Amino acid sequence: MTRDLPRPNFHSSQLIRCLAELDLLEGAEPAGDFADELGQWMHFTDAIALSSVLESGMAKVPAQSPALREATGARLVAEFERIRAFMVNSITKSCAPTGGNTAIKLPLPLEPEVSYAPYRRFYEAHQRDMELSVEPLRVNLRAALAQASPRLRKLAELDVVMEKFLRERESRLLARVPRLLQKRFDAQYAAHQEQLAASGQPDNPASWMHPGGWLARFCQTLQTLLLAEAELRLQPSAGLLEAFNQQKDHE
Known part of the structure; x- marks a missing residue:
């Protein structure tokens, strides 16, 4: 018995919802028809490759025993x-003030200069880490599908083509997230400065990462977006895995 995996939603990923709630989406357009949008993203060479896979016949695949499919x-x-x-633990541990021995270190606040740049690099380092983690998983899932049945082999072939022409667009869109996040960083620091001016209290950078501190709240937002992006990056693999389990359960 395998656990149910979260079903992806093209227009309503957790990442998009988080960005919308934080008012960080700029110039977002209403969601249109999926097929129409997909067609606008494709170059004619991509369309040829996709058509070739769709029109090709079903390759024969040796039957697998129930025990092998289950294993x-x-x-x-x-x-x-x-x-x-691994991805979730890496994000949550590194985003904690006392993250301990993590490969990606949360930047420490520097005074008098307050800069978003270290946090952008921190986010981008996690993005690279996620990409390196997800890629071999997706490759292994395709290999398993290709040996499971003719239909799943066809799905694996389609996934290869889809990834090739969507990867560049996906990379460009995800690269915008750490840049959009700067708007949140600047707004929270400005609000912190206004609060200090109104109260007449001196600033204390040592308290920024205390519970309720402006930087602690920003790092919580940063963690939320990273976790949402991790879920988004795992969706294609989750779909392949669900397809394998459905085929197995129906046979």
């Missing part, structure tokens, strides 16, 4: 959960 399914679920746990 493969368990292995794939374990690998998916391991990668997801």
Whole structure:
């Protein structure tokens, strides 16, 4: 028995909802028809590659025993959960003030200069880490699907083509997130300065990361967006894994 995985929603990912709630989406347009939008993203060479896969016949795949399918399914679920746990733990530990021994270190506040640049680099380092974690998982899932059945082999082939022409657009859009986040950083620091001016109290950078401090609240927002992006990056793999389990359950 495998656990149910979260179903992806093209127009309502957790990342988009978080950005919208933080008022960080600039010039967002209402969601249109998925097929129409997908067609606008595709170059004619992408359309040719996709058409070629869709029109090709079903390749023969040697039948697998129920025991082998069950073992493969368990292995794939374990690998998916391991990668997801690694990404979540890496984000949550590094975003904590006392993150301990983490590969990506949360920047310490520097005074008198308050700069967003270290936090942008921190976010981008996690993005690179997530990409390196997800890519081999997706490759392994495709390999398993290609050996499971003719239909799943076709799905794996389609996933290869879809990733190729969506990757550049996805990279450009996700690269905007740490830049959009600067708006939140600047607004919270400005609000902190206004509060100090109104109260007449001196600033104390040592308290910025205390519970309720402006920088602690910003780092919580940063963590929320990183976790939402991790979920988004895992969605294609989650879809492949769900397809494998559905095929297995229906046979």
